[in-house]
Structure formats: C-alpha cells, structure tokens
Amino acid sequence: MMLLQTPLFWAFLTIAAFIAGQQLYLKLHKPIFLPPILTAILLLVGALAITATPYVTYMQGGRFLHELLGPLIVMLAVPLYQQFHTLRRQWLRISLAISAGSLTTIAAAWWLTDWLLNDDVLATTMLAKSITTPVAVAVTQQLGGNTALAASFVIVTGILGAVMIAPMLKLMKLDQPETVGLTLGTCGHAIGTARALELGPVQSAYAATAMTLTATLHAILLPWLF
Amino acid sequence: MAGFLILLTFLMAGTWLQDLLQLPVPAAICGMLLLLVFLLLRGKVPHSLDTTTRFLSPWLPMFLVPVSVGVTSQAELLQQKGPLLLVILIVSLIPGIIVCGLIMQGGKNKS
Structure with a gap:
C-alpha cells in the first residue's frame, strides 16, 4: 500500500x-x-x-x-525557574537527597547489569534510566548507549516509581508530602511527577523540582564520568 | 510563535556553546541552562514564552513516542534479556527510594 x-x-x-x-x-x-x-x-x-x-x-x-525534542528540552528551564524560590529555602537538603538518591539507583542498575548480563552497551543505557525521557535520549546518544532501549527503560522506571514509591515510603514512615514528592521526581521523573500531581500541590511542586534537577545534574555529570 | 522562537534561539546558542567549548554535555541541556540564566537575570518569564510553555507542556510525552517505538528494532534482545532487565529496573529502584526518603526527611520526624 x-x-x-x-x-x-x-x-x-x-x-x-x-x-x-x-x-x-x-x-x-x-x-x-x-x-x-x-x-x-x-x-x-x-x-x-x-x-x-x-x-x-x-x-x-x-x-x-x-x-522538536530539542526546543522542548530547552523549555524545561521555565518550570525550573518558577520553582527557584521553593528550592532556596531547603537547598542543601534537597540537593543532597536528589543527588544521593538518583546516583544510588543508577549505580545499582549499572552494577546489576554489568554483573548479571556483562554487557557494556546495556549498562551504559541503564545510566540514563532516572532522567526524564527527552534528556535521557540526548544523554544516551552522547554516551554511546542504545537510545531506543533507553526510552523504554525510562518509561518502565517511571511507571514502577509511580506505583512503588508512595507505599514504600509510608512503610518506612517517611511520608511527609515534601519527601513523597521529591522521591517521586527523583526516582520516577515525569511519570512520577504526574503521579505527584494527583497526590497534591506540595507533592507536585517538589516532584517537578526534583525531576528537572535530576535531569540537569545527570546530563552534566554522566558525560564527564563515562 | 514568538515563544517558540525564543526556545529555538537558546537551542542554537546551546549548540554553538557546546561546539565552541567541546563540552560532553548535550547541546539542548546547554541551551536550557542558558535560558535559565537568562530568566534569572531578567527576573520574569516573557509572556510569549509563558504561553508557549503552557501550550506545549501537556504534549511533551507525545514527542517521545517516535524514539520509544524504536523498541521494535530490539525485539530479539528483549526476548532474551527482557525479564532480567525488568528485574534490574525494579531492584535498583529500591535503594534509590530509601536514600532519597531518608535524606529528605531524616532527623525531622515530628513524632
């Protein structure tokens, strides 16, 4: 046809x-x-x-x-700018939680992939799993990973995060709205942020901040490290 | 459309900066950081850019569909390693959630 x-x-x-x-x-x-x-x-x-x-x-x-993904990534500066005042109040705690949390999950993923599958390209692709998809695709390209798979890893991670995070944090009694929101954005990027939007305004503000900061941090850090 | 033009301008500036300094960071991220600096210096979001952002944000996931459909070209790999990769994605998420939650709330529990 x-x-x-x-x-x-x-x-x-x-x-x-x-x-x-x-x-x-x-x-x-x-x-x-x-x-x-x-x-x-x-x-x-x-x-x-x-x-x-x-x-x-x-x-x-x-x-x-x-x-059109390029201009859309540039656009992420707008929400980041709008949340700037939220950030300033607790910047040390927030930046520590975001960097330690997000780097822990990708280090675990990288190590597990390297150990269980012994595949360099797949392990590299895993590195981008906690960043929002448009940035993940750009970073994976830069690092020489598999972009098609990177997008799937990110989406699956987001769905898992949206489902797992709130119940897990509640179980550990770490369920203040700020904590839940920040964790959803750090570990579940855009899909986690969408989930936070349903939970409440505090959760969604922290999730959006965490998602953008994680993406920025990883996009700058990962290419220097690998 | 003027808002979109701003985005393209900063994307081009980012591409130029990345090329000039030979940065390993993706060009679009350089563009984003330049726009952030611009907004911080200016102190407010230009009206046209605000309109564009409001319009485009809900549609952002749609622009990711084409690259994601690329999984079809990975069918063989996923058949072999798919289940294990899923397990890795689940297991690796757990320490991240714990670390992030503990740092964000550690030492300030009200009870």
Missing part, C-alpha cells in the same frame, strides 16, 4: 495514537500503570508489526515530531 510508505501518514498515526492513549487514560480514571505514552507506543508497535513496516520507514514520519 502506498499510504504506508508516506511519512506524513506515520506522523498522523503517532499523534492519533497519543490522543487515543489520552482518551483511554481519562476513561479508565487515570490508572498509574497506563500513561498515554505507553498506550501510544503499544498501538504503534502493533501497527508496525501488522503492516510489516520497518522502523526506518516509520521514522521518516516520526522524525517530524522527534526533531
């Missing part, structure tokens, strides 16, 4: 799949395990499999959207 070769068709289908994902998310009363991006990915992976379309052909259309 001609249509399947047309780049615009795949760009159209990507937008349509995301909107379908959003609708489903609202219909099911916002289940944490099914963010719109996951539905969209599953639908498109299915569409490519059914039509036997190679990823390269799809990406000729997907590229239209993908190219």
Whole structure:
C-alpha cells in the first residue's frame, strides 16, 4: 500500500495514537500503570508489526515530531525557574537527597547489569534510566548507549516509581508530602511527577523540582564520568 | 510563535556553546541552562514564552513516542534479556527510594 510508505501518514498515526492513549487514560480514571505514552507506543508497535513496516520507514514520519525534542528540552528551564524560590529555602537538603538518591539507583542498575548480563552497551543505557525521557535520549546518544532501549527503560522506571514509591515510603514512615514528592521526581521523573500531581500541590511542586534537577545534574555529570 | 522562537534561539546558542567549548554535555541541556540564566537575570518569564510553555507542556510525552517505538528494532534482545532487565529496573529502584526518603526527611520526624 502506498499510504504506508508516506511519512506524513506515520506522523498522523503517532499523534492519533497519543490522543487515543489520552482518551483511554481519562476513561479508565487515570490508572498509574497506563500513561498515554505507553498506550501510544503499544498501538504503534502493533501497527508496525501488522503492516510489516520497518522502523526506518516509520521514522521518516516520526522524525517530524522527534526533531522538536530539542526546543522542548530547552523549555524545561521555565518550570525550573518558577520553582527557584521553593528550592532556596531547603537547598542543601534537597540537593543532597536528589543527588544521593538518583546516583544510588543508577549505580545499582549499572552494577546489576554489568554483573548479571556483562554487557557494556546495556549498562551504559541503564545510566540514563532516572532522567526524564527527552534528556535521557540526548544523554544516551552522547554516551554511546542504545537510545531506543533507553526510552523504554525510562518509561518502565517511571511507571514502577509511580506505583512503588508512595507505599514504600509510608512503610518506612517517611511520608511527609515534601519527601513523597521529591522521591517521586527523583526516582520516577515525569511519570512520577504526574503521579505527584494527583497526590497534591506540595507533592507536585517538589516532584517537578526534583525531576528537572535530576535531569540537569545527570546530563552534566554522566558525560564527564563515562 | 514568538515563544517558540525564543526556545529555538537558546537551542542554537546551546549548540554553538557546546561546539565552541567541546563540552560532553548535550547541546539542548546547554541551551536550557542558558535560558535559565537568562530568566534569572531578567527576573520574569516573557509572556510569549509563558504561553508557549503552557501550550506545549501537556504534549511533551507525545514527542517521545517516535524514539520509544524504536523498541521494535530490539525485539530479539528483549526476548532474551527482557525479564532480567525488568528485574534490574525494579531492584535498583529500591535503594534509590530509601536514600532519597531518608535524606529528605531524616532527623525531622515530628513524632
């Protein structure tokens, strides 16, 4: 079929799949395990499999959207600036919690991957798992990891974080709203932040701050270290 | 559209800076940091940039779909190592949550 070769068709289908994902998310009363991006990915992976379309052909259309990631990363400066006053009050505690927390989880992931799978590219890809996807893709590219997998690791981590963090912290009696929000943003990036938004305004402000700071810290630090 | 132009300007400035200093940091991150410095110096977000941010933010995940669909090209790898990778992702999250929670709340429990 001609249509399947047309780049615009795949760009159209990507937008349509995301909107379908959003609708489903609202219909099911916002289940944490099914963010719109996951539905969209599953639908498109299915569409490519059914039509036997190679990823390269799809990406000729997907590229239209993908190219816009650059300016969107730059845009993250705006929420970071808006949260600046929240940060200043407890900056030492916040920056310690974010850097130690996020570096612990990626060190654990890197070490486990290296030990269990003994695969350099996969271990490198694991490093980007706690940063919000657009930054993760850029960093993985820089480090020589596998960008397609990096995006999946990040999304799966976000969903796991959104599900695990609040119950775990409650179990340890570390469930002040600031702590829950900050941990959701540090370990669960954008998907964790979306979860924090449902928990309350304090949680979401801390989560958004933590997500942006983690991304900035890792984006600057990881390329120097590896 | 003027807000989008600001983003593109800072992206280009970031690309230029990264190239000039041969930084290992991604160009878009350099652009983001430059924009942050600009906003801190200016003291407020320009109206056009604020409008663009409000409009685009809810759609950000959509722009990540194309690169994520790339998992289809990794099917073989995931068949072999997928379950183990999932276990690694779950296990590695636990110490991160504990460390982050303890530092953020340690020593200030009210009870």
